[in-house]
Amino acid sequence: MTRREAWIALNLIPQIGPVRVRKLLDRFGTPEAILAAKASELRSVEGFGESQAQNLAQWESQVDLALELRKIEQRGLSILTQEDELYPASLRTIYDPPLVLYVCGELTPRDHHAIGVVGSRHATLYGMNAAKKLSFQIAHSGFTVISGLARGIDTTAHEAALAAKGRTVAVIGSGIGKLYPPENQALAERIAANGAVVSEYPVDRIADRQTFPYRNRIVAGWSSGLLVVEAPLKSGSLITAQQASEQGRTVYAVPGPIDRPTSAGCNRLIQQGAKLVMDGADVLDDLMCLFPTAPQAPDVQPVRAPVPLQLDEEILLKSIDHQEKHVDELIAASGLTPATVNVTLMRLEMKRLIRPLPGRRYVRLV
Numbered sequence: 001m002t003r004r005e006a007w008i009a010l011n012l013i014p015q016i017g018p019v020r021v022r023k024l025l026d027r028f029g030t031p032e033a034i035l036a037a038k039a040s041e042l043r044s045v046e047g048f049g050e051s052q053a054q055n056l057a058q059w060e061s062q063v064d065l066a067l068e069l070r071k072i073e074q075r076g077l078s079i080l081t082q083e084d085e086l087y088p089a090s091l092r093t094i095y096d097p098p099l100v101l102y103v104c105g106e107l108t109p110r111d112h113h114a115i116g117v118v119g120s121r122h123a124t125l126y127g128m129n130a131a132k133k134l135s136f137q138i139a140h141s142g143f144t145v146i147s148g149l150a151r152g153i154d155t156t157a158h159e160a161a162l163a164a165k166g167r168t169v170a171v172i173g174s175g176i177g178k179l180y181p182p183e184n185q186a187l188a189e190r191i192a193a194n195g196a197v198v199s200e201y202p203v204d205r206i207a208d209r210q211t212f213p214y215r216n217r218i219v220a221g222w223s224s225g226l227l228v229v230e231a232p233l234k235s236g237s238l239i240t241a242q243q244a245s246e247q248g249r250t251v252y253a254v255p256g257p258i259d260r261p262t263s264a265g266c267n268r269l270i271q272q273g274a275k276l277v278m279d280g281a282d283v284l285d286d287l288m289c290l291f292p293t294a295p296q297a298p299d300v301q302p303v304r305a306p307v308p309l310q311l312d313e314e315i316l317l318k319s320i321d322h323q324e325k326h327v328d329e330l331i332a333a334s335g336l337t338p339a340t341v342n343v344t345l346m347r348l349e350m351k352r353l354i355r356p357l358p359g360r361r362y363v364r365l366v
Contacts, residue, residue, distance in 0.1 A: 005065065006031035007081045008072075011099040012063040012202055015052050018096040023047060035059060071203040077176060078103045088112055094221035094247050098200035104176050104188075105196030111169060114144040115283060116223035116244070118216075118237045119153025119230040124262050127230030129356070130254050131156040134227060136350055137280025139166025144195065146171060146222050148215060149184050153229045153237075158191055163346035168195045171222070173215035174207035175199055186339055213239055220244035224287055227252040227277060231265035238265050241274070250286065252277045312336060312344045313351075317364070320354055324361040 001009075010021055010031055024034045027045050039057035042048050048056075055062055072079065080087045080101040089112055091097050115138050119127055131153045139145050139161035147154040149170035161168035170191050174180045176199050179188055188197050200218065201211065216239055220226055226244040228251065231237040241251045253274040256263020270276050277283055309317065319325070319333035331341050345362060348354045354362050 001032060001035075003031060003083070004079055004081060005069065006035055007100050008068060008079060009035060009059060009063065009065045011200070012065065012068060013055055013059050014062060015055050018099055020045075020047055020052065021099055068202055071177065072102070075104065075177065075203065077203070078106075080107070086111075088114075088222045090224070091218065091221045094217060096217065097221070098218060100200060102176050102199045102201070102203065103196050104198075105192035105194075107169070107196050107198075108167070110142075110167060111144045111195070113142070114146045114169065114223050115287075116146045116219045116226040116240070116249075117153070117157035118147060118219065118226065118228055118240050119157075120232060120235060120237065120262060121150050121152040121154075122262070123152035123156070123230055124260075125356075126256065126260075127153055127254075127262065128156050131229045132160045132346065132349070134229065134254070134277065134280050134283070135160035136164045136346070138227075138283065139164040139168065141280065141284050142166070143224075143284075144169055146219055148172065148212075148219055149179075149181075149188060149191075149197070150212075151181055151184075155184060155187065157229075158187060159342065159346060162190055162194055163343050163350065165194075169222075170195075170197045171215055171218045172197060172199050172207075173201075173212040175201045175203045175205035177203040178206045180207040190339065190343075212236060216240040217243045217247075220249060221247050223249055225250040225252055225283060227254070227283060228266055228269060228274070229254045230256065230262055231269075232261050233264045233268060235265050238269070241269055250275065252283055252286075254278075309351075310344075310347075312340055313348055316341060316344045317348060317353060320348075320362055320364045322364050324357050324363045327360045327362070330362065 023045055028034045028037055039053040042053035042056055080103060082092055086107045117135050135145050135157040144167040145157055145161040146169050147157040149172050158168050168191055179185055191197055220240050220243040226249055228237050228241050244251050251274040253266040253269040254277050255270060256266055316334045319330050331338055353366055354364055356362055
């Protein structure tokens with residue numbers, strides 16, 4: 001058994017997590033030695049009762065390592081352990097760093113410099129526009145945008161980073177073979193082509209109510225700072241913000257109307273000391289990094305100066321006029337794929353040539 005296979009096996013065993021493994025390493029030294037230990041030896045480790053000791057001592061009857069390795073190979077995944085150079089350095093410093101990271105796509109040293117962007121699954125147009133603007137600017141500046149591939153703000157953050165031709169990483173709360181939400185499969189494939197989809201869970205682990213909050217500590221721990229775009233008072237994003245704060249990361253928040261419940265969580269974070277953000281430069285300047293100036297946010301005013309366009313942008317812009325059109329109409333009129341239309345719409349919006357309207361409708365500004 002290789003060292004990497006031993007890490008994968010430890011990650012598969014029930015009731016054994018990062019904190020217990022750290023104690024085991026202090027006692028046995030290597031993952032291979034942990035797997036070879038007897039139940040009586042395991043019981044001598046602090047925090048190990050009979051159940052945990054038996055699970056670990058009999059691990060070969062508890063998990064099918066060979067099957068998991070085949071699944072990893074079949075899907076073309078790579079595995080990172082804490083011993084690997086590409087394992088995020090900041091993630092190693094948290095209380096319970098993942099034992100392994102399943103990676104679909106490719107991580108690079110650049111991804112060590114990341115900003116987390118999170119928010120409500122039930123985002124408003126205000127929140128979506130804010131996430132789009134800020135994530136585009138952050139990705140354009142050179143930071144990797146980290147988010148959770150969830151509906152709403154997470155999805156918008158990933159799409160904006162891709163539109164900016166930047167790097168983005170999706171940390172999911174399920175195994176890569178059981179991606180959730182399923183409608184983001186196409187987005188996940190685009191992310192993997194320009195970054196990575198990452199999970200600490202075995203390939204076919206199904207998401208549940210426990211996996212998402214646990215996943216959030218990775219988003220928080222990986223990031224140099226965490227930006228909460230829109231969140232009600234009872235929101236998983238606030239849990240992520242708390243984790244980020246506990247891990248010594250700076251928390252940023254986008255303010256919202258005081259009478260809007262969807263912004264109450266962000267307003268409360270600001271009240272408690274999170275840094276108010278109105279532009280990507282607010283985050284970048286605070287982190288004291290020398291990156292190119294972030295592009296200006298799109299607004300509702302037309303830009304009359306000529307703007308260079310890519311071919312897809314020219315084709316799609318010809319399909320948009322001053323009468324609002326639904327995205328499905330634009331797909332049919334342009335002949336472009338839905339994925340290409342979604343990315344191109346975002347680019348046109350960033351160039352202030354079109355404006356998004358409620359109901360996935362768009363109108364031309366010039």
